Amino acid sequence: MNYAIQTHQLTRDFGSLRAVDRLTLEVPAGQIFGLLGPNGAGKTTTIRLLLGLLPPTSGQVRVLGMDPLQQGEAVRSRCGALLEHSGLYERLSAEDNLDFYARIWRMDAASRKKRIRELLEGLGLWERRKETVAEWSRGMKQKLAIARVLLHRPPLIFLDEPTAGLDVPTAAALREDLLRMTAQEGTTIFLTTHNLSEAEKLCAQVAVIRDGQLLAVGSPVELRTRAGQPRLQVFGRGLNERALTVLQSQPGVSGVKFLNDHLEIALKEPAETAALVKLLVEQGAEIEEVRKSTASLEEAFLSLLEENHVH
């Protein structure tokens, strides 16, 4: 498999504090990869190490097949980064901000003009391109920062909490823009967030870190399955105590309870749903709807943190 990022036992200390602790990761090219963790988990430091902004204390890093410390300029030439802060020049206009970075990426005048127009139109900012960025809302600034990241069509993009502090509709619109634009460009995205629903919507793979240590890595579905018991939600009439007792005696069922308008059945493992439904019907229940579910990514995340805290 072709990997955009590979780290092996990557470690970074700040004095006595270990910010990143023997982190081993592989990020496949062309995917959106999410790094999840609570505040202070080491997410931002990891991005800084991957971009060669900080040297590691120990361990190895390969980004697009190169060592960011030895080949920093080559790595950064092929990456785009939206870091903790938008990094926009508030005294300049939106167009001037993009023009400055397009010059940094050595784009000629005609390509600069064309690409800036393309991006600003794509994000609905073209009409306001002459306005000073300081006058803009946070959501607009974040969109502009994303345009800056995409300017030189980098094959790898780092996004550090891209929707932090945005209201729900703006964050959703930004996610949509991000998905659309990166799909068009075929880019690998390395995203840090503590917004788990965002990670679930965007990421093909996620890694969970705490105190700089990797707790788990996999697709959101894998993490949910690994962390939480499968569940069955049954909606209908006649779901009485007798039905509940019968279900509890079944070997694949670990617990049953009434929740508001439905019956929640916790399963020891993915069990035969049809058999359980048949049992309920035999007990006189009228079933309207049956939903299979696993733990949410949030539950999986909390359980991972809890599990590792205990250990």
Add this chain to the structure above:
Amino acid sequence: MFTDILTIIYKEWKEMFFARSTARSGLLGVAVIVALLGIFMPFQNGRDWLTTPLLILIWSWLPVFLTLGMVTDSIAGERERHTLETLLASRLPEQAILFGKIGAAVFYAWGIMLVSLLLGAVTVNLAFPGSPAFYDPLVFAAVLVFSLLASVLIASIGVLVSLHSKTARQAYQKMSVVFLAVWFIPMLVAQFLPEEIKAGLSARLMTLDLNAVLTLGMLILLAADTVLVLVCLKRFQRPNLILL
């Protein structure tokens, strides 16, 4: 590398002069300085303005003060506004960013001085007609070189101070303290020197060869600039510039 340096200078000047929010105050400030030193003072001094050897002193301090504000804002200020880390995450080499920022401050200050200097000559010739006059070539050359070297000195000190300051204001305050000390300590020391020593020093100064003094001064400044720029190059590295 040269193109990268020019890109940084372009951005710094654009922020300073052409950004809508700062353009008016930036351009007004420049206009006041140019009007004062290019028109008012030459008009007050007449033709003497072009011949006084004090010209070197008058013109050398100007770029110093102009450089000071710009360099602290462009490094400590940019770090404070969280734009520096994004710039560091780009492909630009550290040297290009450093020389771009030093260059923007130095050429801004030196440019204003040069314009004021030339305008002063025009003012004198227009206001006091006679045979066309210009500065003494040696003094003119000395002003150009001294002011350039002094600006580089201040810009380099500004870079080093900015690296140890969290905000532009803190950097500016530290620089101001340094300059007050450099300016006032010799003056204070001179005040308390015994009269016979002062007289001896004056007599000695009168006998000095101006050319030799200028050459020595330039060499000292050049050596100081070289050392400081090398220190800046060593310190201006990505890990030292990130606010943790």
